[in-house]
Amino acid sequence: MNTLPAGDPAPETDRTGAPGLDERTARVARLTRAAGASFAVLSGYDAVFDATGLRVPQELGVPFVSGGPDLALVAPDGETWLVVPRMRAGAAHASRADHVIEYGDDTLGLEPLAPRYLSGVRAALAALPARGDVLIQPDSLTLPVAEALRERGHDLRDITDPLRRARMVKTPAEWAALQRCADLTSAAQRVARQAARAGRTELEVFADIRAVWDRAVGHRSEVTGDFMTGIERTAAIVGWATDRVLREGDPVIADLAPRLDGYWGDSASTFVLGEPDPRLRAMHAAVRGALDAGLAAVRPGITAAALDAVVREAMPGFSYPHHTGHSVGAASHEFPTISPGVEVPLEEGMVILLEPGAYDPEVGGVRLEWMIRVGADGAEIMSDFPLDL
Incomplete structure (x- = not known):
């Protein structure tokens, strides 16, 4: 050089x-x-x-x-x-x-x-x-x-x-890097469930989550995403950790996206401290069903708009005001976005996120997100963390 x-x-x-x-x-x-x-x-x-x-x-x-x-x-x-x-x-x-x-x-x-x-x-x-x-x-x-x-x-x-x-279709080097990112998000999601306890603040919980990434990369990691607790905050769709104190019965949305070696991972889970409200349980079941419908529909050739429609149609009756997903790589959100009107066919070798969500100001919010490689025969799930409520 x-x-x-x-x-x-x-x-x-x-x-x-x-x-x-x-x-x-x-x-x-x-x-x-x-x-x-x-x-x-x-x-x-x-x-x-x-x-x-x-x-x-x-x-x-x-x-x-x-x-x-x-x-x-x-x-x-x-x-x-x-x-x-x-x-x-x-x-x-x-x-x-x-x-x-x-x-x-x-x-x-x-x-x-x-x-x-x-x-x-x-x-x-x-x-x-x-x-x-x-x-x-x-x-x-x-x-x-x-x-x-x-x-x-x-x-x-x-x-x-x-x-x-x-940049839609990833190289083998990118697949390997993105799988490492997916592994990091999965590790952080598991820690989030362990660290989220009544009496702790969101910031205290998120510090435990961030430590997973910092230790893995060996320096202060760059992150994006959301971490919200309680009905009001999770219903607001987006938000970063605050000094709010967690309480029994709180829903938690952990949308965790770290950067590792120049590439981004992404993930989201929703869980509850204690016994869920039945309405939140129904919302969570609907979002999980929509995610499963999307996973089953992923294949080369389906357009981003058609995939978005499959997911939305599987979750009628819920407020769903954001995109269904996006590609990921050297940027946290890459082309194409999986949303209405995006008539871009998926191709084998892409890495995408599916992240359906539902939100109700009286109940809270639910968002679930997995990283997926588009394989020749369908979705290959890269994430490895629980989605149960």
């Missing part, structure tokens, strides 16, 4: 036909070639990770040492460049990128980082053809970078839809 300080000329390289190119990088290169583009500029955290293996921290957004989002530039032959702040150079060197361009210095706050960031971008561009189409992600590319590309004579084309479709 080459390190190119901002402003130094980038070497000319030719890797056409290079062996051993990672399939995740190769699919971006194929998109670039198919579009007849000179190269692609990726700026979304998940796309940068997918193409190069650089894990971009998410919980703080763009790091304070950065002048803009980390960039990955991908040539049609799969050669890659990363533009990162110097304090993130170690992570970049540990990635699959061929070249790393660092910018910034150790005088944080004394000089603006944005011009240094742009110098790093221009150093990377010096290795690539001027003029010609360039594929970009307009929802995350900054205006100064877009202007720098146009100054070189490039026409900018949106890669968003082709890229998200190319």
